[in-house]
Amino acid sequence: SQKIEQNSEALNIQEGKTATLTCNYTNYSPAYLQWYRQDPGRGPVFLLLIRENEKEKRKERLKVTFDTTLKQSLFHITASQPADSATYLCALDMPGVNSGYSTLTFGKGTMLLVSP
Amino acid sequence: DAGITQSPRHKVTETGTPVTLRCHQTENHRYMYWYRQDPGHGLRLIHYSYGVKDTDKGEVSDGYSVSRSKTEDFLLTLESATSSQTSVYFCATWGQHNQPQHFGDGTRLSIL
Numbered sequence A: 001s002q003k004i005e006q007n008s009e010a011l012n013i014q015e016g017k018t019a020t021l022t023c024n025y026t027n028y029s030p031a032y033l034q035w036y037r038q039d040p041g042r043g044p045v046f047l048l049l050i051r052e053n054e055k056e057k058r059k060e061r062l063k064v065t066f067d068t069t070l071k072q073s074l075f076h077i078t079a080s081q082p083a084d085s086a087t088y089l090c091a092l093d094m095p096g097v098n099s100g101y102s103t104l105t106f107g108k109g110t111m112l113l114v115s116p
Numbered sequence B: 001d002a003g004i005t006q007s008p009r010h011k012v013t014e015t016g017t018p019v020t021l022r023c024h025q026t027e028n029h030r031y032m033y034w035y036r037q038d039p040g041h042g043l044r045l046i047h048y049s050y051g052v053k054d055t056d057k058g059e060v061s062d063g064y065s066v067s068r069s070k071t072e073d074f075l076l077t078l079e080s081a082t083s084s085q086t087s088v089y090f091c092a093t094w095g096q097h098n099q100p101q102h103f104g105d106g107t108r109l110s111i112l
Helices: none
Strands: A003-006 A011-014 A019-026 A032-038 A045-051 A056-059 A062-067 A072-077 A086-095 A102-106 A110-115 B004-007 B010-013 B019-025 B031-038 B042-051 B054-057 B065-070 B073-078 B087-094 B101-103 B107-111
Touching: A003 A086, A011 A019, A019 A086, A019 A110, A032 A062, A032 A072, A045 A056, A045 A062, A045 B101, A072 A086, A102 B031, A102 B042, B004 B087, B010 B019, B019 B031, B019 B087, B019 B107, B031 B073, B042 B065, B042 B073, B054 B065, B073 B087
Parallel strands: A011 A110, B010 B107
Antiparallel strands: A003 A019, A019 A072, A032 A045, A032 A086, A056 A062, A062 A072, A086 A102, A086 A110, B004 B019, B019 B073, B031 B042, B031 B087, B042 B054, B065 B073, B087 B101, B087 B107
């Protein structure tokens, strides 16, 4: 079955530094990968989507890379700010159990803490 | 935003009682999903719907049933709640599969 691994330990960095979060997966080749942000007591909020034929995607201070050979995605936040503190989830598309329609399988998430 | 409303937002109930959670969307998205989120497990898919009256099981479907009688509403039912079903439940919608999923703010369910 599909296995998705994200850094289980919280990542602590100083304001202004670049945060790098890792998402590794096995046993599947997804057509695309998504990253979400989740704040305490709230639902996940979409950040970026990267397709299997894309190496890199950027949005403002965010950058995602996708290496289908290594089965890994890296998520970077440059010039990090305390407001970036949250849990970040990666998700892969997979076909449903019976229907064949896509579902998303999520990693457990990595908590990022940015200190002033 | 996809305009997703989950109700109730919080519920405390006793073991053995039936519980129904409701998800309402205003964006006319075809696909709807129920997840549960627990410490150490992350988000896990319970059931999903790919159209009115069309549903399928997810990773952790035992003990849960769903119904979707119209596009905007997706109900999750625990027929006889157990303490292991204490969790935070999230509903999500998906317009197209190469687009983001949109999530509600969750229902915190405690079963005593």
